[in-house]
Amino acid sequence: MKNVLNISKKGILMVTMFATLLSFANEVSLFKIENDAERTSLTLTNVKQGNLLSIKNSNGVVLYKELIQQSGIYSKGFDLTVLPNGGYIFELDKDVEIQTIPFTVVSNTVTFKKELETTIFKPVTRVKGNMLFVSRLSLNKAPMEIAIYFTDYDNISSNQELIFSEKIKDTQSVNRIYKLTGINKGDYKVVFTTEERVFTTEINN
Template sequence: MKNVLNNSKKGILMVTLFATMLSFANEVSLFKIENDAERTSLTLNDVKQGNLLSIKDNNGVVIYKELIEQSGTYTKGFDLTELPNGGYIFELDKDVEINTIPFTVLSNTVTFKKEMEATIFKPVTRVKGNVVFVSRLSLNKAPMKIAIYFTDSQNNFSTPELIYSETVENTENASRIYKLASKNSGDYKIVFTTEDRVFTTEIN
């Protein structure tokens, strides 16, 4: 491992830290909901093919999921009244963000909490040569843990080794630039943990 990283404790050199201005979330609600006694009509604008729509309970268990098949406007009716009493969320997983809106079911009555609609921006990773650029927008300044692992490709019995970690806090716009000693000497994996979610980027 001594030759894997250049001039860096535990294997990675953080070249610089800077703030990047990213566009803020659109204030217009993504979810258009029409709710009556027996049926909920959900409309989503500007979706893309491959976006993932899910319904999850408060424990994160997925009880419904659907890949969006066509880009544009998505409309579908759901009967949510038969769900057990409790809290749930509609979640739309897009390229660089996740949109959520919570709702509750109580005695076959569905109530949406539109004031709690939220957007979680995913960490964005870009690789150029052996330099890795990371950026993330968090309007609520949620902390994000970054962990970088290295696996030696020349050793068939090598297990991923944690070579660098840090926690980014108290910032809406966070960016990092990391320089890998040699992208060809092994495989890297970057694990981001934020807002009770885990995002992974692999660099081969």
């Protein structure tokens, strides 16, 4: 079954397809934590060069970040007891997913909450000709907003114009195909908002 919606303003054709991304559904814990009174040893398995490891506070402020230099196994010790009392997360930003594990610091005591470890799958985009393919998996069926902006080469001001948007709810697996008929006349930007995060794809010519 498919639903077809024509957006005549910029000639976008949206086709909603129902499919699954079962290859993403096997969640395996990435974090191995060994915690003692003064030092936390963090081991990450199956990392890739260029992955980004961060420590953030409860407000999302980045306190530490490091680009992984070698693929394989990453291991490092951290003294987290020096952090002020509060909630924090270790975050590993990978190619198509973001994995987090929260911890708290109270009176120099560090406590990890392994049961609250989460995986956020990023929207995956692919462009073939004038067709834009979008896939995204959310095991907890988190809502996601999609907004498509267009910059017309013929427009002297070159302002980005919102030409299409939708909000997807209660869906575990999302697949979309957009036909970008103005691909030779300007640039597109696709903005995804989900789980308090924003992901952006630029389609330039």
